[in-house]
Amino acid sequence: MSYKVITRPLKRIDAREKVTGEAKFGADLNFSGQLYAKTVYSRYPHARVLSINTEKAEALHGVEAVITAADVPGENELFGRFPVFAEKEVKYTGDGVAMVAATSKSIAEKAASLVEVEYEELPAVLTIEEALAHGAALVHTDAPGNFIENTHHLMRAGDVERGFEEADIILEKTYRTQFVEHGYIEPEVVIALPEPYRRGVEIHGSIQNPYSIRENVARALNLRISEVRVIPGNLGGSFGGKDESVMLMAARTAITALKTGRPVKMVLTREESILESAKRHSYKAKYKIGARKGGTIVALENTIYTQGGAYNNKARFANWRASVHAAGPYRIPNVKTDLYGVYTNTIYGGAFRGFSAPQVVFCNESLMDELAAELGISPKEIRLKNCLKPGDELVTGQVLRPGKIPAPLKQMIEEVCSRSDFDRKREEFSAGNSGDEPVKRGIGLACTFRGTGLGGEGIDTAGATVTIEKDGSVNIVSNLNEMGQGMRTAHAQIVAETLGISYGRITFSPTDTSVVPDGGPTVASRGTLAGGNAMLIAAQKLKERLLMEAGKILNCSWEGLVIEDEIIQYRGKEKLSITFDELIPRCIMERGLTLSAQGWYNPGPEELDPETGRGNAYPSYIYGCAVAEIRVNTLTGKLDVDRITAAYELGRVINPQIVKGQLMGGLIQGMGYGIMEDTETKEGYLITRNFDELMLPTSLDIPEIDIILYETDQNIGPYGAKGIGEIGVELSAPAIANALFHATGRRVRELPMNLERVLLGRALKR
Amino acid sequence: MKKIRVSLRVNGRIFTLETDPNRRLIDVLREDLNFTGVKEGCGIGECGACTVLMNGKPVNSCLVLIGQAEGSEVVTIEGLKGKNGELHPLQEAFIEAGAVQCGYCIPGMILSAEALLQNNPHPTEDLIKEAISGNLCRCTGYRQIIDAVKIASKKIARKE
Numbered sequence A: 001m002s003y004k005v006i007t008r009p010l011k012r013i014d015a016r017e018k019v020t021g022e023a024k025f026g027a028d029l030n031f032s033g034q035l036y037a038k039t040v041y042s043r044y045p046h047a048r049v050l051s052i053n054t055e056k057a058e059a060l061h062g063v064e065a066v067i068t069a070a071d072v073p074g075e076n077e078l079f080g081r082f083p084v085f086a087e088k089e090v091k092y093t094g095d096g097v098a099m100v101a102a103t104s105k106s107i108a109e110k111a112a113s114l115v116e117v118e119y120e121e122l123p124a125v126l127t128i129e130e131a132l133a134h135g136a137a138l139v140h141t142d143a144p145g146n147f148i149e150n151t152h153h154l155m156r157a158g159d160v161e162r163g164f165e166e167a168d169i170i171l172e173k174t175y176r177t178q179f180v181e182h183g184y185i186e187p188e189v190v191i192a193l194p195e196p197y198r199r200g201v202e203i204h205g206s207i208q209n210p211y212s213i214r215e216n217v218a219r220a221l222n223l224r225i226s227e228v229r230v231i232p233g234n235l236g237g238s239f240g241g242k243d244e245s246v247m248l249m250a251a252r253t254a255i256t257a258l259k260t261g262r263p264v265k266m267v268l269t270r271e272e273s274i275l276e277s278a279k280r281h282s283y284k285a286k287y288k289i290g291a292r293k294g295g296t297i298v299a300l301e302n303t304i305y306t307q308g309g310a311y312n313n314k315a316r317f318a319n320w321r322a323s324v325h326a327a328g329p330y331r332i333p334n335v336k337t338d339l340y341g342v343y344t345n346t347i348y349g350g351a352f353r354g355f356s357a358p359q360v361v362f363c364n365e366s367l368m369d370e371l372a373a374e375l376g377i378s379p380k381e382i383r384l385k386n387c388l389k390p391g392d393e394l395v396t397g398q399v400l401r402p403g404k405i406p407a408p409l410k411q412m413i414e415e416v417c418s419r420s421d422f423d424r425k426r427e428e429f430s431a432g433n434s435g436d437e438p439v440k441r442g443i444g445l446a447c448t449f450r451g452t453g454l455g456g457e458g459i460d461t462a463g464a465t466v467t468i469e470k471d472g473s474v475n476i477v478s479n480l481n482e483m484g485q486g487m488r489t490a491h492a493q494i495v496a497e498t499l500g501i502s503y504g505r506i507t508f509s510p511t512d513t514s515v516v517p518d519g520g521p522t523v524a525s526r527g528t529l530a531g532g533n534a535m536l537i538a539a540q541k542l543k544e545r546l547l548m549e550a551g552k553i554l555n556c557s558w559e560g561l562v563i564e565d566e567i568i569q570y571r572g573k574e575k576l577s578i579t580f581d582e583l584i585p586r587c588i589m590e591r592g593l594t595l596s597a598q599g600w601y602n603p604g605p606e607e608l609d610p611e612t613g614r615g616n617a618y619p620s621y622i623y624g625c626a627v628a629e630i631r632v633n634t635l636t637g638k639l640d641v642d643r644i645t646a647a648y649e650l651g652r653v654i655n656p657q658i659v660k661g662q663l664m665g666g667l668i669q670g671m672g673y674g675i676m677e678d679t680e681t682k683e684g685y686l687i688t689r690n691f692d693e694l695m696l697p698t699s700l701d702i703p704e705i706d707i708i709l710y711e712t713d714q715n716i717g718p719y720g721a722k723g724i725g726e727i728g729v730e731l732s733a734p735a736i737a738n739a740l741f742h743a744t745g746r747r748v749r750e751l752p753m754n755l756e757r758v759l760l761g762r763a764l765k766r
Numbered sequence B: 001m002k003k004i005r006v007s008l009r010v011n012g013r014i015f016t017l018e019t020d021p022n023r024r025l026i027d028v029l030r031e032d033l034n035f036t037g038v039k040e041g042c043g044i045g046e047c048g049a050c051t052v053l054m055n056g057k058p059v060n061s062c063l064v065l066i067g068q069a070e071g072s073e074v075v076t077i078e079g080l081k082g083k084n085g086e087l088h089p090l091q092e093a094f095i096e097a098g099a100v101q102c103g104y105c106i107p108g109m110i111l112s113a114e115a116l117l118q119n120n121p122h123p124t125e126d127l128i129k130e131a132i133s134g135n136l137c138r139c140t141g142y143r144q145i146i147d148a149v150k151i152a153s154k155k156i157a158r159k160e
């Protein structure tokens, strides 16, 4: 099949305005008469709120409103128990107790400092261990044991007891991962204004998931959903993060906008952003694995606790995803997996690119190397032996039937290893490391697989509207959101390909909840898969309409017509043709046809057995494999990543340049997660407050990256494409951990692998 | 607070204004002069999103008090386009290389690269990395940005 528009590295549809500085982000918007808002945050990790005195703040000249829980017209508790304002109790230091709105930023700042809150401190639980300890204080009195509601997910396959009996060797290891900040460069912003033309409220800002925010704002304001209009602006990155805290900002500013009748703008400082936004969940994972002497794995048991923080609405989904992936991309007949979400009086876990995979993949892939070392076989051999192959059954019971769900992992491992010269370098580095040189080199391998789309997490529907205008321009609007990942460009390419027209004709409108119906959240790498399918369906409807009309004009049966290079032509008869530019005005002006169509993609629910967790968890899977080469100075603990060689299977590549950008960006984010980044707290207080303390990778830290893309046929996405946004972040940390072990013989089971852990094998307390 | 009077040239135009002395260059550029291509990411000089050229040198405009900008020549991303709206070679190159994702870091990134190319039209990869090391990008992983600067360097050489 040869394509004209997809599979090509076309320029991003929104690149020009982004390089000229013309693209506006939330903070760049201003509305006349706007007020500036600032939240007053909790002073303690856990305390009773005895009183809130707003008088002094209200008395300040320029202050137009000071609001607290008492001013919330509807429900104060939103999805995941997040309070619009903490009322009787604060449960972590990011809780908002009040918000001020004033005529200038500086007055708002001053006013926020004048709000007086009296607290009575309560005992706080700050770690998974503390939260689970017998007699621990409860974060929520109605959540016994500090377990987060609906977060226990499990997987049961075979019989682990029997499996372990068959094993020649059994290993038990515990791994830990940290809370990680998203670190998007644009801090959160929301502007709410009273709807100018009707009852209701309009909300702009850095909003990842406009529909869920709309629903929650409606609940808080006691409005109907249709009376809340959310228009996300250009997002300066999100990676899953601009959600819970933005929901609260939206509710707070919307209440104030309706109360004062004025637009209310809230832009977070970096410190506020890190304090109040979600983090990657911190994990404590206990693993037990059994294998035969030859390296065949026979049983795996794991119990994973995910730290959810004070409030949480994502662990219920993230833990489910983890339950499907917690045995890794391996054929293991006997598996017993349990995940639990745990409340603590700390910053909270949310969605962050990968959504539980970066944690379980770090654990699984470290464990695979530990097992290989124990068995005395190579990391490559143990993976080749056990990895999923065509015809194998996943832990979910799904069978990898050729032509249905591809399974090219073995081939990918072989290719990545040969391309990176894995075997030879392992020997060469080992030989070189035996001397006294402080700098040691290591090479490490890791692989993964990933369920595409939401799967059993929820209904994976998405919608699109495609409209051809009189002048032949074609506008697209999706109900999924562009955050920088390039989704709109992929959509434009899909529509142009389907309609047989040039990419240059396509324009886009931003997502707007009052224009396109609810398409769920933009998560789970579903922008291309679900959103792209909706675009494809809409474009196909239009194409059919155009061909039928052309058939009437040309006096031939429309089924024989094709559109290619903007010409509608009867197959094999060149004379029977009409150009796109001729056809469009005739359709619209002479025939009165609508050339606007809605596409709706609905893959239907995936079914799962609640007793065993088994079933059709995801409609398909993608795969990845990476090798990292590192250098580590054993005197200083400094670790440099020299090179990453990686392969990814992704169905069909819609735009190779964007795909590589996603994968490389993901690999570097994953590297930061593995060796640099931490969101540290001390006694419940954040000590990582801004970018000087949050160590994000810079241009000086990046390795050479070599990426191999695997395309496969018969996939569920548009033109066979599957989602690629997240898998890139998964492999860096485990590949580096395995390389570090190779270099030093030291196994680091806790992230990040920073200087102290590399050097001392433990973290220094600040 | 007593206001101060400041004159500076931004993107070739002279502006004179009265303002509070505790405001930063970034505030004046964004709020008073509407150069919103200047972005704020951290406010403490760590991310480079607010980078502008001041007398030809890249500076973090969040660290410059407005009084310090008196009499200076400032270039923001809005000042890079040619007279007839044609893109600067760096802007073209960033588009071609796929160096733009969310775009939030891009104005600062391009200005840091511009300062480099002004001084050294044919920088090595290491010099490029160093020149943009004060500009954080959380999306791209930097590879395509570095490639873009190389492409721009070639484009500029061709023009000369």
Ligand code: FES
Binding pocket: B039, B040, B041, B042, B043, B044, B045, B046, B047, B048, B049, B050, B051, B060, B061, B062, B063
């Ligand atoms: S905003 Fe100036 S360096 Fe970050």
Ligand code: FES
Binding pocket: A185, A236, A237, A484, B099, B100, B101, B102, B103, B104, B105, B106, B136, B137, B138, B139, B140
């Ligand atoms: S493109 Fe998003 S931060 Fe650089």
